[in-house]
Amino acid sequence: MTKGLRFGLATAAFAAVVGTALIAEAQSPQIAARQDGMKQQGAQMRVLTPMMRGEQPYNMAAAKQAAGVLVASAKNIPGAFGPGTEGGNALPAIWTSKADFDSKAKALEDAAMRLAAANDEAAFKAAFPAVGAACGGCHQPYRKPQS
Amino acid sequence: MHFTARFGWPVAAHAARAILLFGLAAGPAAAQAPDPARVQRGEYVFRAAGCLGCHTDKDGTPLAGGREIKTPFGSFYGPNITSHPTFGIGRWTEAQFRRALREGVRPDGAHYFPAFPYTSFTGITDADIADLWAYMRTVPPAARPNKPHGLGFPFNIRLAMIGWKALFFTPGEFKPDPGKSAELNRGAYLVNALGHCGECHTPRNLAGGLDRSKWLAGGVLPDGTAPNLTPHPETGLGKWSPGDFIDLLKMGMTPDGDFVGGEMAEVVKETTGKLTEDDIKAVIAYLRSLPPVENRVRKPKS
Numbered sequence: 001m002t003k004g005l006r007f008g009l010a011t012a013a014f015a016a017v018v019g020t021a022l023i024a025e026a027q028s029p030q031i032a033a034r035q036d037g038m039k040q041q042g043a044q045m046r047v048l049t050p051m052m053r054g055e056q057p058y059n060m061a062a063a064k065q066a067a068g069v070l071v072a073s074a075k076n077i078p079g080a081f082g083p084g085t086e087g088g089n090a091l092p093a094i095w096t097s098k099a100d101f102d103s104k105a106k107a108l109e110d111a112a113m114r115l116a117a118a119n120d121e122a123a124f125k126a127a128f129p130a131v132g133a134a135c136g137g138c139h140q141p142y143r144k145p146q147s
Numbered sequence: 148m149h150f151t152a153r154f155g156w157p158v159a160a161h162a163a164r165a166i167l168l169f170g171l172a173a174g175p176a177a178a179q180a181p182d183p184a185r186v187q188r189g190e191y192v193f194r195a196a197g198c199l200g201c202h203t204d205k206d207g208t209p210l211a212g213g214r215e216i217k218t219p220f221g222s223f224y225g226p227n228i229t230s231h232p233t234f235g236i237g238r239w240t241e242a243q244f245r246r247a248l249r250e251g252v253r254p255d256g257a258h259y260f261p262a263f264p265y266t267s268f269t270g271i272t273d274a275d276i277a278d279l280w281a282y283m284r285t286v287p288p289a290a291r292p293n294k295p296h297g298l299g300f301p302f303n304i305r306l307a308m309i310g311w312k313a314l315f316f317t318p319g320e321f322k323p324d325p326g327k328s329a330e331l332n333r334g335a336y337l338v339n340a341l342g343h344c345g346e347c348h349t350p351r352n353l354a355g356g357l358d359r360s361k362w363l364a365g366g367v368l369p370d371g372t373a374p375n376l377t378p379h380p381e382t383g384l385g386k387w388s389p390g391d392f393i394d395l396l397k398m399g400m401t402p403d404g405d406f407v408g409g410e411m412a413e414v415v416k417e418t419t420g421k422l423t424e425d426d427i428k429a430v431i432a433y434l435r436s437l438p439p440v441e442n443r444v445r446k447p448k449s
Binding site: 045053132136143145146 | 397416
């Protein structure tokens, strides 16, 4: 075998292995689904924060709708990180501390429930920070740093 | 007051012995209870300086050390800085504490590796160091021995730090710029001296020195990246509104509704989320006043 051919084969083999690994990551339906779920939650936060900041007038219906989506989504979190679905931006600690992880999802559910129950602007503003704290409180131990 | 009377002698004798043993400057510090107002101010300095993270292992006793700090040169382990006399810094004097922060020098004269960010802490004012020291003395002692740093040759040579410091370290207390507002100066002090944001958010050269021409323009870390904080519209935070900054600093939310994870989430929880409204405003004003630097931070493919 010539040097050039050997190098070519090695490169091709390397590309195949790396490529397969990348595709496997991208195609894991559970990971893709939960990432979509997280993006959905982010979208609700983008509805809620302008009202919190006072950049948009408080709209009770919109706030309740967004908070309701968060409640439903939070309920899905424990199941979305089931056995054998390691990967994505999730840290392995989720699967070694699953009970704690699930309790943090419950904290989001409860905080979002209280936000959904707010019937005026003052109650909304009082309930909102706990939702943000629940998001951040779970991302700190269990989400990879952004890169 | 029975206790003070009863234990007055042994404490004094202990202090005297410490002075003899370590050749410390004599002072009444060891026998005095710290002033509560100073301790309270010191706790705020402690939060703003973010000491807790590096000096506390994951789920460990606060400030008893052990946290791994990964660098391209090896792993450092934050030391015990509780008031324990043997394992912590319980026998230190305020002057030794000030020297550690200002000059990066241990009480025994050895040089710290810059994983301890004295390159930033050197700017902390004498007044803040005094308050911080008052607070540190109230931290309960924890009997946890320090873990030796995991550094390979030649990075384990402490003496080499003399050369490193000559190249990359300028000691000195923060001096406000008289041409700038009090708010901007406070922001610069919070970001650059106490917050030591540049230690992660400024790129480093091959020798681990900060590239000051790209101040706060983002850095690459072993486990991720630290974004460009300058107001560059494409590669930095130029498009962020003041509200975006507030949400990030107070609760860790980015403008797309995502929440930061890992180290920055801890920084938000322990430091930026605990700043006063005025200090948050000062940090934002300072960051928005930085010269925009074009620098797209990417993790090198490994």
